[in-house]
Amino acid sequence: METDLKTALVFPGQASQYVGMGRDIYNVFPLAKKMFKKANEIVGYDLADKCFNGPLSDLTQTHITQPAIYTISSILFSLLKRLNFPYHGTAGHSLGEYSALFAAGVFSFEDGLHLVDIRGKAMEAAGEQNPGAMAAILKLDREKIEEACQRASDYGRVQIANINSPGQIVISGEFEAVQVAMKIAKELGASRVIQLDVSGAFHSHLMAQARKELEKVIYDIPFHTPQIPVYCNVNAKIVTTPDEIRKNLIDQLENPVLFMDEINQMILDGFEQFVEVGPGQVLQGLIHRINPDVVVKGVSSYPDLQNLLGDLSELENEN
Numbered sequence: 001m002e003t004d005l006k007t008a009l010v011f012p013g014q015a016s017q018y019v020g021m022g023r024d025i026y027n028v029f030p031l032a033k034k035m036f037k038k039a040n041e042i043v044g045y046d047l048a049d050k051c052f053n054g055p056l057s058d059l060t061q062t063h064i065t066q067p068a069i070y071t072i073s074s075i076l077f078s079l080l081k082r083l084n085f086p087y088h089g090t091a092g093h094s095l096g097e098y099s100a101l102f103a104a105g106v107f108s109f110e111d112g113l114h115l116v117d118i119r120g121k122a123m124e125a126a127g128e129q130n131p132g133a134m135a136a137i138l139k140l141d142r143e144k145i146e147e148a149c150q151r152a153s154d155y156g157r158v159q160i161a162n163i164n165s166p167g168q169i170v171i172s173g174e175f176e177a178v179q180v181a182m183k184i185a186k187e188l189g190a191s192r193v194i195q196l197d198v199s200g201a202f203h204s205h206l207m208a209q210a211r212k213e214l215e216k217v218i219y220d221i222p223f224h225t226p227q228i229p230v231y232c233n234v235n236a237k238i239v240t241t242p243d244e245i246r247k248n249l250i251d252q253l254e255n256p257v258l259f260m261d262e263i264n265q266m267i268l269d270g271f272e273q274f275v276e277v278g279p280g281q282v283l284q285g286l287i288h289r290i291n292p293d294v295v296v297k298g299v300s301s302y303p304d305l306q307n308l309l310g311d312l313s314e315l316e317n318e319n
Helices: 022-028 030-043 047-053 063-082 097-103 109-129 142-155 173-185 205-218 242-252 259-268 280-288 302-309
Strands: 009-013 091-092 134-138 158-165 168-173 192-195 274-277 295-299
Touching: 009 063, 009 097, 009 280, 022 030, 022 047, 022 063, 022 205, 022 302, 030 047, 030 063, 030 109, 030 134, 047 063, 063 097, 063 274, 063 302, 091 097, 091 259, 097 109, 097 242, 109 205, 134 173, 142 158, 142 168, 142 173, 158 173, 158 259, 158 280, 168 173, 168 205, 173 192, 205 242, 259 280, 274 280, 295 302
Parallel strands: 009 091, 009 274, 274 295
Antiparallel strands: 134 168, 134 192, 158 168
């Protein structure tokens, strides 16, 4: 572990889920059992069972995926914190921003999960009410992708949804417009265009109804000033006040996730090490492509925790 490096914790979003995630930490750590028990009570079903046993068709439903990833990321963070792992800032990808805010002390685990549960259900419902599509465009400039979306606008609205890394940008919007934008992007020089298997056109205007649902509840949840810098998706800047954070979370539903811009800003601000906290390795791959010179690690399982922290007996033996 590079303890002398300025370290950021980064938290994954939807598409990082897999059947079996979290099982090994649940079996070993009493803290994980306690947090899963709380999570089950909040969502009203056996979330632990969905994570450990699937089936994958259930775990990929947005209303289950989001609470599942948030819970596992939050448990892993809580274990790192108990053993005083040093970190100096946080960020997350879409849903992962909620885990980042929990890690920065903005809200409790329970309040964050309550919001994520509502967000997941609202996004799934919006996807059913206003069906759309998303597609990844590989190795094409942002400006040319914006041009493709503009030229496709005769067929409906389509926009950039995620700026993930150099050479990977996702578009989102009405089905026919996305299809046309994919074709134009290919003509403009994209190496590949891939339609994504998603339940809705996330981070687009088709999420307007989900935005309204989140707005109804977000002001009832107590938010606190972040204890460490949190970088947000909608403008890649540090957020400092509870009202600003709420507004950004609401805006995030219909606006692009500027993940590459966030990471670049964090590197400009002196961050040298990024630790992905949560299932999978998606963000590690993206950060490697954004800047191969920074140190990138990940924590998604018991062996990962051991590699990062060494002796875990103190956590294993907690009451």
